[in-house]
Amino acid sequence: MSGGADSGGAVERSGVGRDEAEVEFSRIVAFSAGVFAIAITLLVLALQIPDNVDDIGQTLRDQGDDLLAYAISFAVIGKFWISHHRFYGVLARFDNTLMGLNLFYLAWIALVPFSSELLGNYSDAADSAIVYATNMAGASLTFTVQAIYANRRGLMRSDAPEEQRRLAGPATFLIGTVFLLSIPLALIDTTIAQLSWIAVMFVGRDVAGRAAHFVR
Amino acid sequence: MSGGADSGGAVERSGVGRDEAEVEFSRIVAFSAGVFAIAITLLVLALQIPDNVDDIGQTLRDQGDDLLAYAISFAVIGKFWISHHRFYGVLARFDNTLMGLNLFYLAWIALVPFSSELLGNYSDAADSAIVYATNMAGASLTFTVQAIYANRRGLMRSDAPEEQRRLAGPATFLIGTVFLLSIPLALIDTTIAQLSWIAVMFVGRDVAGRAAHFVR
Amino acid sequence: MSGGADSGGAVERSGVGRDEAEVEFSRIVAFSAGVFAIAITLLVLALQIPDNVDDIGQTLRDQGDDLLAYAISFAVIGKFWISHHRFYGVLARFDNTLMGLNLFYLAWIALVPFSSELLGNYSDAADSAIVYATNMAGASLTFTVQAIYANRRGLMRSDAPEEQRRLAGPATFLIGTVFLLSIPLALIDTTIAQLSWIAVMFVGRDVAGRAAHFVR
Amino acid sequence: MSGGADSGGAVERSGVGRDEAEVEFSRIVAFSAGVFAIAITLLVLALQIPDNVDDIGQTLRDQGDDLLAYAISFAVIGKFWISHHRFYGVLARFDNTLMGLNLFYLAWIALVPFSSELLGNYSDAADSAIVYATNMAGASLTFTVQAIYANRRGLMRSDAPEEQRRLAGPATFLIGTVFLLSIPLALIDTTIAQLSWIAVMFVGRDVAGRAAHFVR
Numbered sequence: 034m035s036g037g038a039d040s041g042g043a044v045e046r047s048g049v050g051r052d053e054a055e056v057e058f059s060r061i062v063a064f065s066a067g068v069f070a071i072a073i074t075l076l077v078l079a080l081q082i083p084d085n086v087d088d089i090g091q092t093l094r095d096q097g098d099d100l101l102a103y104a105i106s107f108a109v110i111g112k113f114w115i116s117h118h119r120f121y122g123v124l125a126r127f128d129n130t131l132m133g134l135n136l137f138y139l140a141w142i143a144l145v146p147f148s149s150e151l152l153g154n155y156s157d158a159a160d161s162a163i164v165y166a167t168n169m170a171g172a173s174l175t176f177t178v179q180a181i182y183a184n185r186r187g188l189m190r191s192d193a194p195e196e197q198r199r200l201a202g203p204a205t206f207l208i209g210t211v212f213l214l215s216i217p218l219a220l221i222d223t224t225i226a227q228l229s230w231i232a233v234m235f236v237g238r239d240v241a242g243r244a245a246h247f248v249r
Numbered sequence: 250m251s252g253g254a255d256s257g258g259a260v261e262r263s264g265v266g267r268d269e270a271e272v273e274f275s276r277i278v279a280f281s282a283g284v285f286a287i288a289i290t291l292l293v294l295a296l297q298i299p300d301n302v303d304d305i306g307q308t309l310r311d312q313g314d315d316l317l318a319y320a321i322s323f324a325v326i327g328k329f330w331i332s333h334h335r336f337y338g339v340l341a342r343f344d345n346t347l348m349g350l351n352l353f354y355l356a357w358i359a360l361v362p363f364s365s366e367l368l369g370n371y372s373d374a375a376d377s378a379i380v381y382a383t384n385m386a387g388a389s390l391t392f393t394v395q396a397i398y399a400n401r402r403g404l405m406r407s408d409a410p411e412e413q414r415r416l417a418g419p420a421t422f423l424i425g426t427v428f429l430l431s432i433p434l435a436l437i438d439t440t441i442a443q444l445s446w447i448a449v450m451f452v453g454r455d456v457a458g459r460a461a462h463f464v465r
Numbered sequence: 466m467s468g469g470a471d472s473g474g475a476v477e478r479s480g481v482g483r484d485e486a487e488v489e490f491s492r493i494v495a496f497s498a499g500v501f502a503i504a505i506t507l508l509v510l511a512l513q514i515p516d517n518v519d520d521i522g523q524t525l526r527d528q529g530d531d532l533l534a535y536a537i538s539f540a541v542i543g544k545f546w547i548s549h550h551r552f553y554g555v556l557a558r559f560d561n562t563l564m565g566l567n568l569f570y571l572a573w574i575a576l577v578p579f580s581s582e583l584l585g586n587y588s589d590a591a592d593s594a595i596v597y598a599t600n601m602a603g604a605s606l607t608f609t610v611q612a613i614y615a616n617r618r619g620l621m622r623s624d625a626p627e628e629q630r631r632l633a634g635p636a637t638f639l640i641g642t643v644f645l646l647s648i649p650l651a652l653i654d655t656t657i658a659q660l661s662w663i664a665v666m667f668v669g670r671d672v673a674g675r676a677a678h679f680v681r
Numbered sequence: 682m683s684g685g686a687d688s689g690g691a692v693e694r695s696g697v698g699r700d701e702a703e704v705e706f707s708r709i710v711a712f713s714a715g716v717f718a719i720a721i722t723l724l725v726l727a728l729q730i731p732d733n734v735d736d737i738g739q740t741l742r743d744q745g746d747d748l749l750a751y752a753i754s755f756a757v758i759g760k761f762w763i764s765h766h767r768f769y770g771v772l773a774r775f776d777n778t779l780m781g782l783n784l785f786y787l788a789w790i791a792l793v794p795f796s797s798e799l800l801g802n803y804s805d806a807a808d809s810a811i812v813y814a815t816n817m818a819g820a821s822l823t824f825t826v827q828a829i830y831a832n833r834r835g836l837m838r839s840d841a842p843e844e845q846r847r848l849a850g851p852a853t854f855l856i857g858t859v860f861l862l863s864i865p866l867a868l869i870d871t872t873i874a875q876l877s878w879i880a881v882m883f884v885g886r887d888v889a890g891r892a893a894h895f896v897r
Contacts, residue, residue: 056707059272060714060766066276067718070283073359074291075722080363084370093367093376104356111352118276136759140752143721147728151741154732160741275488282492286499289575290507296579300586309583309592320572327568334492491704498708502715505791506723512795516802525799525808536788543784550708 061132062121068139069114072146076106079150102153106145108234113142113172116205120176123193124183131188134179141172162219162226166212169230173209180205208233277348278337284355285330288362292322295366318369322361324450329358329388332421336392339409340399347404350395357388378435378442382428385446389425396421424449493564494553500571501546504578508538511582534585538577540666545574545604548637552608555625556615563620566611573604594651594658598644601662605641612637640665709780710769716787717762720794724754727798750801754793756882761790761820764853768824771841772831779836782827789820810867810874814860817878821857828853856881 080099086092117138148161148168155161183189211233219226296315302308333354364377364384371377399405427449435442512531518524549570580593580600587593615621643665651658728747734740765786796809796816803809831837859881867874 057766057770060710062276063279063711064714064718064762064766066280067283067715068722070280071287071719071722072725073355074284074287075725077288077291077359077363078294078726080360082367082370089367089371089374090376093380103360107352107356107359111355114280115348118273118280122273132763136755139721139759140755143725143755144728144751147725151730151737154730155737158737160738164741278492279495282496283499286496287503289571290500290503293504293507293575293579294510296576298583298586305583305587305590306592309596319576323568323572323575327571330496331564334489334496338489494708495711498712499715502712503719505787506716506719509720509723509791509795510726512792514799514802521799521803521806522808525812535792539784539788539791543787546712547780550705550712554705 058124058127061127061135062118065117065121065135065139066114068143069110069117072143073107073110073114075146076103076110076149078146079103079153098156099150099153102149102156105230106149106152109169110142110145112234113176116176120180120183123190124188125190126188128186128188131179131183131186134175134182138172138175138179141168141175144168145172157223159219159223162223163216166215166219166226166230170209170212170216173205173212177206177209274340274343277343277351278334281333281337281351281355282330284359285326285333288359289323289326289330291362292319292326292365294362295319295369314372315366315369318365318372321446322365322368325385326358326361328450329392332392336396336399339406340404341406342404343399344402344404347395347399347402350391350398354388354391354395357384357391360384361388373439375435375439378439379432382431382435382442382446386425386428386432389421389428393422393425490556490559493559493567494550497549497553497567497571498546500575501542501549504575505539505542505546507578508535508542508581510578511535511585530588531582531585534581534588537662538581538584541601542574542577544666545608548608552612552615555622556620557622558620559615560618560620563611563615563618566607566614570604570607570611573600573607576600577604589655591651591655594655595648598647598651598658598662602641602644602648605637605644609638609641706772706775709775709783710766713765713769713783713787714762716791717758717765720791721755721758721762723794724751724758724797726794727751727801746804747798747801750797750804753878754797754800757817758790758793760882761824764824768828768831771838772836773838774836775831776834776836779827779831779834782823782830786820786823786827789816789823792816793820805871807867807871810871811864814863814867814874814878818857818860818864821853821860825854825857 080096080103082089082092082096145168148165151161152165211229215226215229218229296312296319298305298308298312361384364381367377368381427445431442431445434445512528512535514521514524514528577600580597583593584597643661647658647661650661728744728751730737730740730744793816796813799809800813859877863874863877866877
């Protein structure tokens with residue numbers, strides 16, 4: 034992705050300054066926000082009910098798992114979006130590699146409606162829990178790679194708060210790790226795997242806060 | 250949602266000023282507008298007709314309920330969007346809790362294409378009327394909570410018109426209450442429930458206007 | 466729609482100036498552009514082929530009508546979007562009624578993916594041609610009403626070119642009229658109706674140009 | 682498309698300056714970005730699995746082709762988007778013809794979710810490879826025509842880097858040509874055709890770089 038056929042000849046733009054390229058910068062952010070907004074709204078398609086069901090009341094009552102998957106996925110994409118737009122808020126510059134990483138990250142985000150529908154329809158199957166966990170772990174870890182890359186290349190603003198600079202990595206990394214570890218867990222018991230996801234969503238922040246203190 | 254793992258360590262941004270964070274502010278509004286625009290355009294998917302129907306003329310004539318549900322839902326989402334973007338127009342600052350409440354609100358909005366399709370396909374079933382009313386009541390009341398929270402925390406602009414500040418609450422609260430009350434109504438007669446929705450859309454404004462005078 | 470429950474009490478904003486409310490103005494335009502972009506991209510869903518077809522080559526060759534409907538509808542929505550964003554380009558102010566009319570107009574635009582799919586799947590049926598023509602006539606005439614209203618209320622910029630001010634009405638009105646007249650035509654012969662649509666797309670401009678001279 | 686019924690009477694705007702029409706310009710870019718964002722996110726619909734499959738594990742394992750098509754198409758649309766927004770970044774002005782060409786180009790982009798789903802479901806069929814290659818060749822060549830037109834009409838900024846000005850054409854032209862040549866290839870062997878696509882994505886850039894030197 035980073036070595037795109039359209040990106041020019043011998044000369045590579047090795048980091049376009051935010052002031053010079055503010056417009057281009059805001060377009061990348063707007064495009065990313067668009068993908069987030071569409072993916073989060075497409076989650077609803079997983080709830081569709083055919084129009085010739087006999088007992089609609091019963092069918093609706095059976096949709097508990099679909100609705101739970103909708104709620105979890107909406108929260109997760111929402112959380113990812115907040116992290117993403119905060120990360121881009123402290124970014125001073127970007128380069129071709131970061132754009133490529135961002136597209137790769139968005140490919141995981143755009144995949145969530147599929148994984149979420151799968152989880153809702155086959156909530157007891159280990160396979161669907163594994164697909165869901167892989168999707169979320171993939172998104173988290175790609176985001177961490179993006180943050181590490183931006184930090185090392187000095188692409189972040191110098192006035193970015195220390196917590197923000199450090200935590201773009203660790204907190205998301207923690208979520209990614211838990212989702213990754215939940216893959217073998219799902220093979221034993223899918224409910225335990227799902228509880229680990231909910232736990233990291235609520236507990237993750239304090240752990241990440243302490244981890245940040247520890248690192249400092 | 251408000252206690253996100255990515256939001257940082259010990260220091261919490263307790264309210265980012267609009268001037269300093271104008272860009273971040275406008276991104277939240279743009280993201281919300283995106284969800285509204287996608288949800289309102291996805292309503293059309295409820296009208297889809299399979300491509301091997303025998304009597305297409307008859308099938309189209311039978312779509313009256315679907316079309317009515319499309320029209321009502323388009324008007325309702327449109328009305329919610331106008332309220333939402335007016336509310337954000339008088340907002341001076343936001344904090345993490347408001348962002349969380351806003352995402353929770355958007356989860357109700359993104360659900361409307363599902364409830365609307367259900368209402369169109371099963372217009373006589375009490376269950377579908379209940380789902381629709383619950384969706385709308387949920388959206389209205391979450392919006393009211395957002396407005397009350399913003400008002401109490403002093404997040405609104407000081408030059409916001411008095412009507413705007415007060416009515417972001419009461420008017421939407423009235424709509425929410427009527428949708429809530431229509432849930433038991435739907436168990437008796439779905440048509441009466443639906444008429445109460447249309448009534449509050451047209452009458453609601455004057456009632457809310459008087460209520461505002463009364464409160465003052 | 467214009468008398469919305471959320472729009473306030475006794476005091477109605479009777480026309481918000483563009484300078485004061487530039488941000489709010491651009492949000493309405495962005496929301497409208499979002500609906501256009503989503504509707505135009507959803508057209509592709511009409512082309513979907515199930516994943517267990519026996520002779521995929523034959524199925525693809527039979528999709529000529531679907532592809533033609535996709536092309537026509539993409540061109541029509543594109544044309545409507547250009548007209549819409551030019552119209553908003555010469556608008557100085559807006560009020561609640563114009564916002565309501567705009568939402569009503571967008572409801573027609575968001576309906577096009579449905580009408581287009583219907584036209585592609587049932588290209589020989591008079592019913593589908595009638596639905597398509599009604600959709601387009603509805604959009605055109607609602608747009609004309611919007612333009613007439615804005616012109617009469619003096620909501621347009623004083624430096625708007627004369628052609629732009631006058632033609633926002635007549636040209637779209639001509640398209641709307643032809644689509645309207647094609648409804649009875651479709652009862653006789655659907656091909657003639659469809660040819661009248663293509664004719665007005667290419668010829669319409671010169672006729673409108675002459676009509677504008679005539680009116681002047 | 683360029684001779685739209687709404688574009689005015691005798692007087693045609695023969696090139697609106699970027700400074701005067703900055704707002705209109707950014708709206709066209711935003712609309713285009715919206716179509717890209719929606720098309721790239723709709724790719725996920727090709728992965729949908731019905732909710733009553735017997736062996737979900739096996740069904741998921743059989744989705745390798747669908748996932749590969751998703752990955753390739755996400756990369757291709759992403760690459761096209763980057764090229765498009767760079768091209769518009771060096772554009773100084775636009776006219777009606779360029780807007781028409783851009784809409785025609787977007788019609789190819791919006792078609793990708795269809796071609797991609799087809800490729801995933803019928804990966805062994807020559808027909809689906811031909812449809813996919815035609816779609817990509819169509820997009821590339823329409824983009825090249827857009828770039829050539831803009832260059833000839835002097836619509837690009839004078840401070841645009843030489844590489845950018847020249848390469849908007851050749852590199853995309855190369856991709857387009859390879860996709861075009863892969864159409865007869867697909868009739869012989871679909872795997873070879875697909876390998877040629879992946880090859881041009883990775884190799885294309887160096888070849889284009891050398892071609893640019895050669896031309897200079």
